[in-house]
Amino acid sequence: MKITYFGTGGGAGIPEIFCSCRVCEAARQNRGKDIRTRSQAAINDDLIIDFPVDTFLHTLYGGLDMRKYRHVLITHSHFDHFLHQDLFSRPQGADIPLNIYVTEGSSKQVVQVKEAREEAFATGKRIRTDEMEIKIHIVRYFETFGLLGYRVTPLRARHAANVESAIYLIEDTAEGKRLLWAHDTGLLPNDTKDYLVKEGGRLDFVSLDCTLERGNCITAGHMDLERCITMLSWLREHGLADGNTKAAISHIGHFLKRTHAELEAEAGELGFITAYDGMTLSI
Numbered sequence: 001m002k003i004t005y006f007g008t009g010g011g012a013g014i015p016e017i018f019c020s021c022r023v024c025e026a027a028r029q030n031r032g033k034d035i036r037t038r039s040q041a042a043i044n045d046d047l048i049i050d051f052p053v054d055t056f057l058h059t060l061y062g063g064l065d066m067r068k069y070r071h072v073l074i075t076h077s078h079f080d081h082f083l084h085q086d087l088f089s090r091p092q093g094a095d096i097p098l099n100i101y102v103t104e105g106s107s108k109q110v111v112q113v114k115e116a117r118e119e120a121f122a123t124g125k126r127i128r129t130d131e132m133e134i135k136i137h138i139v140r141y142f143e144t145f146g147l148l149g150y151r152v153t154p155l156r157a158r159h160a161a162n163v164e165s166a167i168y169l170i171e172d173t174a175e176g177k178r179l180l181w182a183h184d185t186g187l188l189p190n191d192t193k194d195y196l197v198k199e200g201g202r203l204d205f206v207s208l209d210c211t212l213e214r215g216n217c218i219t220a221g222h223m224d225l226e227r228c229i230t231m232l233s234w235l236r237e238h239g240l241a242d243g244n245t246k247a248a249i250s251h252i253g254h255f256l257k258r259t260h261a262e263l264e265a266e267a268g269e270l271g272f273i274t275a276y277d278g279m280t281l282s283i
């Protein structure tokens with residue numbers, strides 16, 4: 001199972017547009033791994049996780065070719081994870097649907113835009129120049145669905161009160177590998193923990209949110225390194241992770257106050273891989 005990180009930044013990315021903090025200044029100077037665009041990843045050449053504002057940048061500079069993907073899992077509707085407007089540039093001839101999997105709460109805007117466009121075509125207010133073969137699939141927490149050779153389960157995230165946010169449990173049935181994609185969540189809510197314990201089974205890989213400065217969690221909806229340690233320990237205590245489970249941190253904000261090299265050293269000692277834009281892992 002191959003995981004490619006195209007974007008590993010928090011909501012504002014690094015360097016944040018208006019920020020002159022030490023980390024943002026270092027990113028402007030060093031570039032490379034200190035630049036963090038908004039969150040997006042691929043599982044093998046099959047699934048894309050999130051379609052953020054920086055999808056355009058990832059196709060320009062990050063080696064992402066959206067034309068070869070047919071399935072996109074959306075975690076939630078914040079713009080650093082889902083810029084639905086960019087979907088509607090699909091050209092005529094894109095006759096194989098692009099399937100978008102999203103919770104009902106996070107699908108409202110994209111459904112509205114899609115319906116408004118269809119109505120404009122139907123009433124002649126707009127001439128159809130594209131086929132917009134975009135299918136929206138509403139996913140529900142704790143309801144597993146099959147997709148290519150994967151079993152995918154959306155789980156409830158602890159994130160923003162007014163946004164229906166999911167994290168994803170993904171199992172590659174061909175290879176028998178399982179991963180937990182847990183970004184834009186704080187410590188897991190109880191029903192998600194209960195589900196994971198009841199479902200059981202060891203995870204080969206976890207990718208954890210690490211937006212915040214260590215020891216300074218200014219919100220319940222994200223994590224710092226201490227919360228990552230707590231979450232990984234909890235997974236181990238319940239037999240969901242072991243010494244061979246790889247754990248990465250991503251969705252890294254300038255709030256964290258670490259350059260990539262500093263964070264890699266600090267997190268590495270704790271057993272975490274620090275993701276960077278362009279990183280590929282084999283699990």
Ligand SMILES: [Zn+2]
Binds near residue numbers: 010011078080184
């Ligand atoms: Zn985010």
Ligand SMILES: [Zn+2]
Binds near residue numbers: 020023
């Ligand atoms: Zn900054």
Ligand SMILES: [Zn+2]
Binds near residue numbers: 076078159160184
């Ligand atoms: Zn968010």
